[in-house]
Amino acid sequence: MKREDLFELAGRNLREAALRNSLTTLGIGVGVASLVALLSLGAGLQDLVGQRFNRSGLFNTLGVFSPRDMRSSETRSRDESANPAVLRPLDDSVRRDIAALPHVIEVYPEIRMQTDIGFAGHTLFSSVSALPPSARQSDAFENMHGKFFSGDQAPEVVVQTDFARELLEAQEIPAAEDTGSPARPSAPPAATPAASPSFPGKAPGAGATIARTGPLTAPEAAQLLGKEILLRYAERQQPAAAIAPGITPGITPDIASHAAPPTASARAGAPAKRPRPGDGVSLEAPGFSVVRRELPLRIVGIIETAPYAGLTGSSNSRVFIPVALAEKLRPVLPSSLRDLMQGTQPSETTYQALVVRLSTPTYVPATQEAIRKIGFRTFSLLDATRQLRRVFAVLDIFLAIFGSVALIVASLGIVNTLVMSVLERRREIGILKALGASDGDVKRLFFAEAGAMGIAGGLLGVALGWLIGRGINFATGIYLARQDLPRESILLLPWWLGAGAIVFSIVVSLLSGLYPAARAAKLDPVQALRYE
Amino acid sequence: MQSRTSENGLAIRAENLRRHYKMGETLISAVDGVSLEVRAGEFIALLGSSGSGKSTLLNLIAGLDRPTSGNIFVNGRDLGAMTSEELARHRRETVGMVFQAFNLMPRMTLEENVELPLRLAEVSRTERAARVLEALERVGLTPRRRHRPSELSGGEQQRSALARALVNRPQILLADEPTGNLDSRNGNEIMRRISELNSHLGMTVVLVTHERALAERFAQRTVFLADGKILGADANLLAAGEDAEPASRVP
Ligand SMILES: Nc1ncnc2c1ncn2[C@@H]1O[C@H](COP(=O)(O)OP(=O)(O)OP(=O)(O)O)[C@@H](O)[C@H]1O
Ligand SMILES: [Mg+2]
Numbered sequence: 001m002k003r004e005d006l007f008e009l010a011g012r013n014l015r016e017a018a019l020r021n022s023l024t025t026l027g028i029g030v031g032v033a034s035l036v037a038l039l040s041l042g043a044g045l046q047d048l049v050g051q052r053f054n055r056s057g058l059f060n061t062l063g064v065f066s067p068r069d070m071r072s073s074e075t076r077s078r079d080e081s082a083n084p085a086v087l088r089p090l091d092d093s094v095r096r097d098i099a100a101l102p103h104v105i106e107v108y109p110e111i112r113m114q115t116d117i118g119f120a121g122h123t124l125f126s127s128v129s130a131l132p133p134s135a136r137q138s139d140a141f142e143n144m145h146g147k148f149f150s151g152d153q154a155p156e157v158v159v160q161t162d163f164a165r166e167l168l169e170a171q172e173i174p175a176a177e178d179t180g181s182p183a184r185p186s187a188p189p190a191a192t193p194a195a196s197p198s199f200p201g202k203a204p205g206a207g208a209t210i211a212r213t214g215p216l217t218a219p220e221a222a223q224l225l226g227k228e229i230l231l232r233y234a235e236r237q238q239p240a241a242a243i244a245p246g247i248t249p250g251i252t253p254d255i256a257s258h259a260a261p262p263t264a265s266a267r268a269g270a271p272a273k274r275p276r277p278g279d280g281v282s283l284e285a286p287g288f289s290v291v292r293r294e295l296p297l298r299i300v301g302i303i304e305t306a307p308y309a310g311l312t313g314s315s316n317s318r319v320f321i322p323v324a325l326a327e328k329l330r331p332v333l334p335s336s337l338r339d340l341m342q343g344t345q346p347s348e349t350t351y352q353a354l355v356v357r358l359s360t361p362t363y364v365p366a367t368q369e370a371i372r373k374i375g376f377r378t379f380s381l382l383d384a385t386r387q388l389r390r391v392f393a394v395l396d397i398f399l400a401i402f403g404s405v406a407l408i409v410a411s412l413g414i415v416n417t418l419v420m421s422v423l424e425r426r427r428e429i430g431i432l433k434a435l436g437a438s439d440g441d442v443k444r445l446f447f448a449e450a451g452a453m454g455i456a457g458g459l460l461g462v463a464l465g466w467l468i469g470r471g472i473n474f475a476t477g478i479y480l481a482r483q484d485l486p487r488e489s490i491l492l493l494p495w496w497l498g499a500g501a502i503v504f505s506i507v508v509s510l511l512s513g514l515y516p517a518a519r520a521a522k523l524d525p526v527q528a529l530r531y532e
Numbered sequence: 533m534q535s536r537t538s539e540n541g542l543a544i545r546a547e548n549l550r551r552h553y554k555m556g557e558t559l560i561s562a563v564d565g566v567s568l569e570v571r572a573g574e575f576i577a578l579l580g581s582s583g584s585g586k587s588t589l590l591n592l593i594a595g596l597d598r599p600t601s602g603n604i605f606v607n608g609r610d611l612g613a614m615t616s617e618e619l620a621r622h623r624r625e626t627v628g629m630v631f632q633a634f635n636l637m638p639r640m641t642l643e644e645n646v647e648l649p650l651r652l653a654e655v656s657r658t659e660r661a662a663r664v665l666e667a668l669e670r671v672g673l674t675p676r677r678r679h680r681p682s683e684l685s686g687g688e689q690q691r692s693a694l695a696r697a698l699v700n701r702p703q704i705l706l707a708d709e710p711t712g713n714l715d716s717r718n719g720n721e722i723m724r725r726i727s728e729l730n731s732h733l734g735m736t737v738v739l740v741t742h743e744r745a746l747a748e749r750f751a752q753r754t755v756f757l758a759d760g761k762i763l764g765a766d767a768n769l770l771a772a773g774e775d776a777e778p779a780s781r782v783p
Contacts, residue, residue, distance in 0.1 A: 001654065005654075431635045431637060
């Protein structure tokens with residue numbers, strides 16, 4: 001029998017028991033819908049998490065360290081130290097080498113300092129992190145007040161909500177001393193008397209009018225955006241430059257000869273320990289000199305959570321500046337001190353760690369290998385993604401199993417319907433055979449009927465599953481909106497899932513048709529035609 | 533397939549044909565050692581009482597059933613050696629069947645019923661339409677072609693079944709009590725048309741009946757069956773019976 005005739009006959013048979021066949025088809029549809037809905041949930045969650053992680057930069061970044069810094073803590077580096085390349089410092093040439101590797105989007109140093117910030121005559125303490133331009137993609141900036149840095153070296157700052165709240169509190173309390181210079185627009189780097197006492201940000205009673213948790217309100221944010229803060233930091237200067245007084249007018253050189261870096265003393269939070277103007281000037285001959293500086297920065301944005309910016313974690317940083325700006329400032333970092341101790345040439349910049357950002361996480365292992373060959377150590381969180389993928393694979397399998405249960409029940413419906421149909425149509429099958437239908441023709445006829453129910457059920461199921469997904473997304477959207485959270489698609493129905501579900505439905509239906517079709521084909525026409 | 537027997541002008545040749553049914557302990561011999569030769573273009577009647585094995589023999593010739601032992605050749609081809617696919621083809625192309633119970637598809641129109649064998653034989657759509665019309669014309673049912681079987685009289689239904697049996701232009705027509713459900717007028721009408729097919733188109737006809745008068749009136753030769761055996765004549769006599777007269781009588 002020709003295919004068109006086969007389908008026509010099958011369609012005819014399906015129409016003859018329309019109610020029963022549509023109920024069976026509906027059953028398949030519901031089964032497919034449950035499968036589709038559950039798998040969309042899996043796909044949606046995976047996409048949600050994957051997207052978040054990709055945007056966070058957690059998995060397409062890797063850290064580069066010099067093995068020199070690890071020698072003490074890592075015993076296995078002993079054999080590596082035999083290799084002269086290992087002793088190469090992590091400097092600009094290495095940075096360029098890494099930047100030249102394929103798929104590398106950017107290489108930037110991890111700059112993080114604990115420092116003082118002057119605002120409204122008060123001094124606040126915070127850790128300051130440098131952010132690369134790509135950090136803009138991070139969802140930390142999704143619902144920010146204000147905006148991201150306008151340029152790579154823009155003298156701008158983005159602060160985190162907690163810190164913003166401290167700034168607001170500081171604004172309300174009059175400065176303890178009038179000598180404290182308030183934020184001035186475009187003030188040149190100038191020495192400021194550090195007489196203002198550190199503002200006790202978490203002092204009880206302070207700023208009682210300001211809500212302690214949750215995001216800032218728009219008016220609160222408006223009070224801060226556009227204002228300036230003073231970033232106080234220690235600049236590392238080459239001795240030659242520092243010696244010539246004319247080059248650094250108005251700058252008070254500070255002593256950097258303590259064992260602890262300036263940031264460490266700042267961490268102690270005791271104003272008495274902080275270097276003061278006139279404490280004495282001392283330029284260290286073999287290393288570099290440290291110059292105390294202040295830089296006014298405009299607050300352009302307020303974010304709720306810290307973005308991922310480096311490896312040691314920027315999450316406890318509350319103030320962010322562009323990485324190019326941070327590099328230009330040449331602040332004294334813990335690594336500077338190490339350079340000093342190790343007698344590195346003062347003219348060169350060495351980094352404690354470089355962060356390498358790749359186009360996709362796929363290239364992480366290859367890049368890690370390449371960097372290891374240059375002689376540096378790397379660190380990445382890719383293994384964590386692998387784990388995550390495995391978790392999702394297991395989740396998907398579970399969801400698929402649960403979804404399939406409904407489809408299996410529905411497929412029993414097909415078996416039942418078709419077996420009934422074979423029994424009912426015994427005589428018709430007998431007639432067909434007497435007229436010359438082969439066993440194969442009869443088998444194919446029942447397969448076509450099962451397949452047709454599979455196609456119809458599959459289409460119906462995907463449509464139904466899609467509707468369920470829309471419904472759930474809509475409901476969660478309302479819920480999230482109530483919670484002031486961004487809208488998310490919890491269920492995601494990619495085209496391959498829809499197509500796969502239809503194919504699966506057809507396959508299951510054909511499998512269900514296997515037994516009834518075989519039974520119909522085996523039917524003895526003599527017996528079938530014997531009784532009336 | 534070899535065509536030695538068909539060269540001899542034989543349409544059907546059965547050799548010691550048996551068809552047994554096992555019912556628990558007992559063995560029922562529906563056809564029990566039948567040897568029979570039917571020439572091409574011959575009209576024979578299988579006469580016998582109920583349960584004598586007429587239908588079983590007819591089904592063996594039709595290729596609807598397979599012999600337990602013995603051989604059955606149609607147009608020189610050994611049906612027992614055929615695959616089920618080949619048997620289906622044999623039913624489609626070589627034989628046409630008419631049943632006592634008409635066996636029309638109840639939900640199809642006459643036209644569609646008559647078209648069914650053509651679909652199974654993969655005849656093109658345009659040729660199908662022409663052949664259906666021709667077949668319905670032959671049985672005088674063209675005006676009723678869009679009706680369903682239930683809307684027709686028994687006689688009309690059997691005529692449709694006859695149209696369906698001949699639409700594929702088979703060489704052999706196998707009719708199993710075609711008049712069994714009809715009154716004598718309609719029965720005669722059907723028999724007249726079958727006779728016509730035999731005389732005009734040279735179709736070989738095997739008619740199963742238990743009405744002796746019908747057999748004697750239309751068939752060139754009558755074969756008597758009782759308990760699955762051919763009665764009162766041996767195979768040689770039957771083979772020699774070329775006078776188109778009833779070769780044997782019920783004792
Ligand atoms: N499937 C079967 N199982 C058991 N016995 C069967 C089967 N088919 C036929 N028979 C037996 O074989 C014998 C011949 O049956 P068959 O139908 O050929 O008779 P018939 O001559 O056509 O009778 P009728 O004139 O009533 O149609 C009967 O005794 C019948 O009971
Ligand atoms: Mg019978």
